[in-house]
Amino acid sequence: xGTTSQNNGAASSEGxxxxxxxxxxxxxxxxxxxxxxxxxxxxxxxxxxxQIGGPGVLICFLLAAVGTYLVFDVLAQMTSLDPLEGSFxxxxxxxxxxxxxxxxxxxxxxxxxxxxxxxxxxxxxxxKLWFPNVPMWLLAxxxxxxxxxxxxxxxxxxxRFESMFAMIKVSAIIMFIALAACALxxxxxxxxxxxxxxxxxxxxxxxxxxxxxxxxxxxxxxxxIEIMGIMAMRLQEPRQxxxxxxxxxxxxxxxxxxxxxxxxxxVSWKKFNGDQSPFLLALKRFDIPYVPDLFNATxxxxxxxxxxxxxxxxxxxLVILAKDxxxxxxxxxxxxxxxxxxxxxxxxxxxxxxxxSLLMPGKVYEYITTAAxxxxxxxxxxxxxxxxxxxxxxxxxxxKRYAGLLILLGAxxxxxxxxxxxxxxxxxxxxxxxxxxxxxxxxxxWRLNSVGTNSTGSIIGALSPKHQVNGFKxxxxxxxxx
Numbered sequence: 001x002g003t004t005s006q007n008n009g010a011a012s013s014e015g016x017x018x019x020x021x022x023x024x025x026x027x028x029x030x031x032x033x034x035x036x037x038x039x040x041x042x043x044x045x046x047x048x049x050x051q052i053g054g055p056g057v058l059i060c061f062l063l064a065a066v067g068t069y070l071v072f073d074v075l076a077q078m079t080s081l082d083p084l085e086g087s088f089x090x091x092x093x094x095x096x097x098x099x100x101x102x103x104x105x106x107x108x109x110x111x112x113x114x115x116x117x118x119x120x121x122x123x124x125x126x127x128k129l130w131f132p133n134v135p136m137w138l139l140a141x142x143x144x145x146x147x148x149x150x151x152x153x154x155x156x157x158x159x160r161f162e163s164m165f166a167m168i169k170v171s172a173i174i175m176f177i178a179l180a181a182c183a184l185x186x187x188x189x190x191x192x193x194x195x196x197x198x199x200x201x202x203x204x205x206x207x208x209x210x211x212x213x214x215x216x217x218x219x220x221x222x223x224x225i226e227i228m229g230i231m232a233m234r235l236q237e238p239r240q241x242x243x244x245x246x247x248x249x250x251x252x253x254x255x256x257x258x259x260x261x262x263x264x265x266x267v268s269w270k271k272f273n274g275d276q277s278p279f280l281l282a283l284k285r286f287d288i289p290y291v292p293d294l295f296n297a298t299x300x301x302x303x304x305x306x307x308x309x310x311x312x313x314x315x316x317x318l319v320i321l322a323k324d325x326x327x328x329x330x331x332x333x334x335x336x337x338x339x340x341x342x343x344x345x346x347x348x349x350x351x352x353x354x355x356x357s358l359l360m361p362g363k364v365y366e367y368i369t370t371a372a373x374x375x376x377x378x379x380x381x382x383x384x385x386x387x388x389x390x391x392x393x394x395x396x397x398x399x400k401r402y403a404g405l406l407i408l409l410g411a412x413x414x415x416x417x418x419x420x421x422x423x424x425x426x427x428x429x430x431x432x433x434x435x436x437x438x439x440x441x442x443x444x445x446w447r448l449n450s451v452g453t454n455s456t457g458s459i460i461g462a463l464s465p466k467h468q469v470n471g472f473k474x475x476x477x478x479x480x481x482x
Contacts, residue, residue: 024159024231026240026247032159032231033248035166036224038173039306040122043299045220046260047281048274052418053214055269056203058260060211060218063407065253068222070404071380072249074387075229076241081391083233086320088226088383093324095389098446102326103439104382108226109317110431111375112310113346117353118369119307120144126300129293140354147308148347151315152338155234158312165305172298173255176279179286180262190285194265213418215411220373221256222249224306226380227313274420311346318342326442370424374412375431381408 024032049057075088084090086101089108093101124139131139150161183190204211225245232241259279266282277299283292319339322331333341356368384404387393393401415421 023236024234025236026244028159028163029228029231029235029241029244030248030251031163031166033225033228033244034170034251035162035305036227036309037222037248037252037306038166038169038302039224040119040299040303041220041223041306042256043277043279043302044122044274045217046256047272047276047278048420049214049217049221050260050264050269050272050278051274052206052217052420053211054203054205055264056211057214057218058257060215061221061256061260062253063215064218064222064411065249065256067219067380067404067407067411068225069245069249070400070407071383072225072228072245073242074391074401074404075225075383076232076245077391078387079229079232079241080239083235083238085233086317086324087229087233088379088386089317089320091390092382092386095386098324098326099439099443100382100386101324102321102442103435104379105317105321105326106435106438107375107432108379109314109321110435111372111379112314113349113353114372115369115376116307116310116350117356118366119303119310120350120354123300123303123307126296126303129296137354143304143307144347144350144354147304147311148343150308151312151343154338158308162305162309165301169298169302169305170251170255172295172302173259176283176295177255177259177262179288179291180259180266180282183286184262184265188286188288190266194268209417212410212414213421214414215407216374216377216415216421219377219411222252223373223376224309226376226383227309229383230313230316311350315339315342315346318346366420367423367427370415370421371427371431374415374424374428377408377412378428378432381405381412384408 046061049060053060075091078091079087084094086093086105089101089105092104120140120143121136123143124136127134127139128136150158153161179188182188184193228245228248232238232244235241235244263278263282266285267278271281272278277295280292280295280299283295318327318331319342321327322329322342331341331345332339360368384401388398388401391397412425415425
């Protein structure tokens with residue numbers, strides 16, 4: 001057993017060389033953050049948010065941006081003080097013990113795997129515009145294989161592709177803003193545009209409840225910052241993680257806000273839904289050949305980019321769980337400098353997710369992926385809770401932390417007040433209950449094992465959470481003294 005562990009350790013070390021040889025600059029992480037974030041959650045989900053909340057949903061996007069910043073701010077602080085592989089999952093383990101790391105990691109892995117199924121389905125739907133006779137399952141398989149290929153290229157290849165995707169996505173949004181501005185100035189003929197509402201009631205046609213329910217879907221446009229947290233440990237200067245996050249979120253918020261305003265001026269918000277991008281609807285008003293096709297290509301790139309980023313992140317998370325003994329050890333096997341077993345298992349999970357998304361009735365699978373999105377927000381809340389245990393927050397820092405928790409609670413609780421998201425809320429509770437039950441079972445096994453061993457190295461995370469928290473805070477003191 002000792003020889004096997006040593007070989008696996010050597011292979012893992014060899015597989016990680018690529019990650020340690022090249023470090024990221026802060027602006028590169030910002031660019032990657034844009035790539036991880038802009039996807040179908042914005043290009044499609046924004047239409048659903050507007051349908052539920054009306055034009056006033058812009059407030060929800062601003063609130064979601066603030067909530068996202070507050071989560072990433074504490075995650076970046078923890079990363080800058082003590083960069084750890086596994087990011088939020090590893091900090092949860094430090095703060096509360098092995099049960100927290102186990103549950104956080106598996107909640108994240110399962111939610112992202114389910115979301116990838118819906119992303120692949122969306123990609124297949126977009127591609128139907130050009131390939132109407134090709135079966136959706138075949139298109140989904142093609143995108144899944146391409147995503148696995150990019151992940152197989154390794155961290156460096158993944159970062160290059162994602163940086164390129166980020167530039168394409170931002171350029172597409174800027175192109176839309178430029179075309180809309182030209183139309184409003186009369187340089188392009190689009191016919192009559194929507195008047196700016198002059199009464200408050202027109203901004204909130206469904207009242208406070210509609211706005212509350214739409215907050216969840218506004219958050220979907222910012223999903224991906226937890227992946228940025230995983231990548232932050234590769235910064236040349238970990239202390240620049242907050243700077244990278246601020247720049248990324250400022251850029252996203254500005255382009256999101258302006259583009260949504262223009263979309264609602266060009267097309268009545270009442271025509272928006274979750275089945276077609278509001279930007280594609282707006283672009284159809286322009287008498288410019290191939291522009292809708294060009295934007296459809298951007299939708300495909302956006303969805304593929306976020307799907308690949310999620311794939312990369314959950315493979316890393318699976319390997320980290322296995323290294324810590326929270327998943328079967330064979331997952332750590334490395335061949336050709338790649339975690340082949342983690343990739344194979346994730347590919348199998350993707351295959352099942354594709355099958356479910358194509359065979360289940362549309363609404364049922366939508367409910368499941370909504371539940372998966374809610375589970376991501378549960379992880380974000382746990383990041384804020386963890387920061388209160390590990391960081392020495394100032395009074396203002398504590399206020400920000402509680403504000404972030406309130407905004408996230410608002411998004412989660414708002415899902416109960418709309419028929420589209422309500423079933424997903426209860427399904428998410430079911431998933432969390434199952435993972436919680438599994439955590440309790442594993443926790444009892446860890447306690448039995450800890451009683452029967454005297455070796456400090458035989459049990460991962462043998463130190464109590466109190467000792468680990470004290471160790472983390474001692475690092476804060478030593479860095480502050482430097």
